[in-house]
Amino acid sequence: MRHPPPCIMASGLVTPVGFRSETTLAALHAGVSGIQALGFRHISGQAYRGGRVDLSQRWSGTSLLAGLLAPAIHECLGAATVPVAEIPWLVGTSATDRIGRPADLDRALLPEVAHRLNVPLPPGSATAPRDAMGAAFALQRAAALIAEGQAQQVVVAGVDSFLDQRLLDDLDQRLRLLGPGRLNGFLPGEGAAAVLVSAADAIPMNRSGVLAVRSLSLAQEPAPVGSGRPFRGEGLTAAVAGALEQAQVSMDQIDWRMTDVSGEHYGFKEAMLAALRLDRRDRDQALDLWHPIEYTGHLGAAMLPLLLAWARHALALGYAPGPRALLHVGEDAGGRAALVVEARTSGRTPWASDGLALSLLDVGDSNKEFAA
Template sequence: MNALHANVAVVGVGMMTPLGYNATTSLAALRAGVSALQELPWLDPDSGEPLRGTRVHLPHWWFGTGMLADLLAPSLLECFQSCDLDPRTIPVLIGVSRRDRPGRPIDLDDQLIPAIESRLGHRLHPSSQLVAGDQFGPAYATAIAAQWLEKREVQRVIVAGVDSFLCTETLDALMAAQRLVTASNINGLFPGESACAVLLALPGSAPDEIVIEGLALTKEESTIESDRAFRAEGLTQAYRLALEQTHCTLSEIDYCLSDLSGEHYKFKEAMFVAGRLDTKPRAKRMELWHPIEFLGEVCAAVLPCLLAQARHAAQQGYAPGQRAICHLGADSGERAALVVRAYQIAEEFV
C-alpha cells in the first residue's frame, strides 16, 4: 500500500442516514449539530438499560441484504440524477463490511447488487462491484475509480458505502469486546447505519466540485485488537504520503474530517499524528470534524460521508478554508488519508 495519484473531483453526492433521507437534509443536520442518537431495542446485559445508537427509520425495518439495498438505492439515485449520463454507463463501487465481521449477511456478496438493481429498475454498469473492508473499502474504491477516470475508460464513477451495526450478532461481538458505550463503559462507540455515495469525475467537470489531490493507503500493525505498542505509524505514514502529493504540510491544512467514533484508540491515533506533523505556527487552529458523533458508527459509509460534508461546507460557505484532510482506519489495520481542496468557497449566508 502506498501513495496514489488521485486527482479526481467530487461532483455529486447522495445520502440516506439517521439524520435524513437525502443528502440535503443529512448535511444540513450535520452542520447544525443535530444528533440522531436514541435508545435501541437491545439491552445492555450488565445494567439492563437500552443500548443507544442510531437507525434509519424505514417503512419496514429488518436486517439483511435487502435492508442495505433499501438504504443504498436512494443514495445512488441522487448521484445518478446529478448528471446527464445514462446511469448504466456509470460504474458503482460499493464499500461494505469485511467478510469476517460477525453478523454480516451471508448473501451480501452475491445479492446486494441484484437487490439494488431491482430497486432502481435498471442494471448497473458491468464493472460495478463490492469492495469489502469496513471503513477502508471506499478508500480503496476511490483509488480504482481514479485509475478508470484518468485512463478515460469512463466519464463518471460512483464510490459508495453502506453498513449497519444493528444486528444482534454484531452487537453481541462488540459488547463482548467492550467496544459499545454503556452505563459502565465510556470508551466505546454508538452503533449506527447509513448509506452514502459520491459521484467522481475528472477535475473541471463542475463549478462546485472539490478535488481529491492526494490519496495514501497504508497499514497499521498495532491494531485496536493488538497487544503491540501503539505509535500510530500507519496513519502518520498515510498523512505524510498524501501531503507529499499536494506539496503542502499539515500546517497548511485548514481542517480535518475523520472517522473518530468515541473510542480512545482513534483519538490517541489522531493526537499522535498531529503532534508529529502539525509543528509549524498557525494563524488559526485546525478544526477537527467527526460526523460519527451525530450519525453513530457507520463504518463502510464514513468516507463518502466525509467527502460529502467537505463539498457541502465549500458550497454553503462554512468551510474553514480551501484545504482539508480526511482520514480513516479499519479495525484490521488499513489506514487512508485524502487531501481535498475546494477551489471555490461560497460566501456563507448568515
C-alpha cells in the same frame, strides 16, 4: 502524463439524521444528533444506544443494506452528466469476518439495488468488503478508471449497519461500545453514503460546489486496535504524510481535519500522534477535527463517502474553516487512508496519473480488495 484531479460533484446520503444529502448535511452543520435508544438490549436489560435510520419498511440482512444504498445511489445519479448506464458503482461493505454479516452480501447487494432502481447493473460495478477502507479502495479504482479513460464518472459508495444483536453483544463484551459507566467506546449506527466521482472535463467549469480530490494515500497500522502491540500511530502518520506529499502541501497548509474517530480513545490518540508528528509550525488557532459519528453513530463502510459529502457541503456553503481539508479513516484490521481535498478552482489543477501510489506501509494490490 498529467491529469486534472478527480472531482466530487454530487452526493447521496441515507443516515440516522436524514434520508437525503440535503437533510443529513444540514443536520451535521447544525450539530443535530440522531442518537437514540435502539431496539436491541444489553444483557442487563438496558437498551443499546446508537443511530438508526427511520425506514418506512424495515427488512433484514442484505435487503436492509440494499434499502439503505439504493436511495443514496439514486440521488447521486440525478446529477450525472453522462448516461447512467456508463457509470459503474464501486461500493464499500463490511469486512468478511464481521459477526452477523449476511452471507450473500457481496453477491446479492448490487443486483438487488439495481432491481430496486429498475435499471441494469452497470458493467464494472463491484463491492469492496473492507469496512471503512472499502470506499478508499473504491475511490482509488475510480480515479484510475477516469485517468485511463475507461469511465468519465463513477459512483463511490459505502453501506453498513452495526444494528445486529449478536454483533452488539460481541462489541460490548470486548468493551468497544459507549454506554453507562463507559467513556471509551463508540456508538453503533447504520446508513449509506455515495458520491459521484467525475473527470474534471465532464463537469462544466461554471458549476459550483465541486470538490477536487488532490491525493489519496493508503497505509497499514502494525498495532491495530485490540492487537495488544505497542501503539505509536505509525500507519495513520504514514498515510497522512503520503497524502500531503502527493498533494504537494504541508500540514500547516491544511485548514481542518475530517475523520471517523468514534469515541474510542485509540482513534483520538492516533489522530493526535499523526498531527503532532506532522504539524510542526505554530498556528493562530487549533486544527479543527470534525467527526460525524457523534451525530450519526458509526457508519462503518459508509464513513469515507459521508466525509467527502460533508467536505463538499462545507466548502460550497462557506462554513468550512478554510479551503483545504485532510480526511482520514481506518479499519479494525489496520488499514488507513488519508486524502487531501479542496474546492475546485480550475480544471487545470495538476494531477499525476500515478498519484495514487500506495504510501510508506504497503496495503497490497487494491484490485484484490473487490469481491468477485
